[in-house]
Amino acid sequence: MQNKRQIGFMIAILIGLAAGLVIGWLLIKTPIRNASLSSLRGDYQADYVLMVAEKFAVDQDILTATALLRDIASSDPAASIKNALILGQQLGYSPRELQLITLLETAVGASSSNLISATPSVEVAP
Amino acid sequence: MNEKRGSWYLLTGLIIGLIIGLILSATALPVQYINTDPSTLSDDAKAAYRIMVAQAYLAEGDGGRARARLALLQEVNPAEVVIAQAQSMLAESGNDASARALALLAAAVSEPSLSITPLPMLTPMAAEVIPATPAASGTSSAEITQGPTGTPGATNTPRPTATPQPTLGSPYVMSGEPETICDPLPAVSLLQIIVLDASGQAVPGVRVEISQASGGIETFYTGLYPEVSPGYADYLFLPDAVYTIRIGESGQPVTGLSAPLCGNDAENKPAYGSLRVIFTQP
Incomplete structure (x- = not known):
């Protein structure tokens, strides 16, 4: 009997927890704040990539450009450029803007390949 | 002897769980927002965004676009915020070039008629660009048509970092x-x-x-x-x-x-x- 009550109590807590999370996430509307750059909508991210491309065109600093791209796509900066190109074409970016983004894409790609080729391979001794 | 305690323990458990759930949703497991706009960014992210807008402004010299980008942050007085950020960067001996870019951006916001000379692009630009249709696989690439001379396309030869020189000309x-x-x-x-x-x-x-x-x-x-x-x-x-x-x-x-x-x-x-x-x- 005691065991049954304990199990029932735990189940009640779990149901309450689930309900609390649902209420907290869905029903209590709080103003959105403290969002990160990576949470921006696609068109804003595309514009951000364009800004990075414009900066890169004048300073050719690929390390900084990659670091800035990681702010919106920490795992794969190259993917954020591809998305920006697709979206840029859909949104009517000018040919010059698309070219700037393409040049950034090429540079980031080349930079990644250089890093891969420069990484020493690990040899396992027999 | 039979103990009759009813089912109040279930209600107690439910309330405890509910309180824990609400606290978790507000602190440790907050809602992860996606598809937000720049006005919802955190203070740090807004600062990074402003620097990006300022540096893009130096590169292209388009004050209208810089003001439009800055307006996305929905700040009451964008010029003052940009100035405060620039002053704070200088006071903290932060990035000199970024502080200068912010100063120029603030001036562009305050004086819409202001025009600056864009920084020279170190990347050679092709004569014409034909944007490619996005491939079905989801990958994309913009095809670059070479200029009339048929010279090879842009190669990203490392070059020295350009010092921003928004105003070129004789020494003051x-x-x-x-x-x-x-x-x-x-x-x-x-x-x-x-x-x-x-x-x-x-x-x-x-x-x-x-x-x-x-x-x-x-x-x-x-x-x-x-x-x-x-x-x-x-x-x-x-x-x-x-x-x-x-x-x-x-x-x-x-x-x-x-x-x-x-x-x-x-x-x-x-x-x-x-x-x-x-x-x-x-």
């Missing part, structure tokens, strides 16, 4: 003699610097380097007080200190600047005024 020189401001006696003694280009237009974002005979060099930029003039900058004079200033990257140093003595105040102590120095491009 002091115009006339410094003007002493004693009447009315200013509350604080300032070295007021106004930088004009060859056509007499105020120039924001110009580097001002100031040093004392006793040592120490400080750097600041014009444009942080656009309400006075986009080409204005000032520095708080220390009594009896003698300063040397240099405007721009290649300006000639102007030596022997110090707070002007404007008689004595009510307590019979020396009262110092301000000094206004105008620099122009010949």
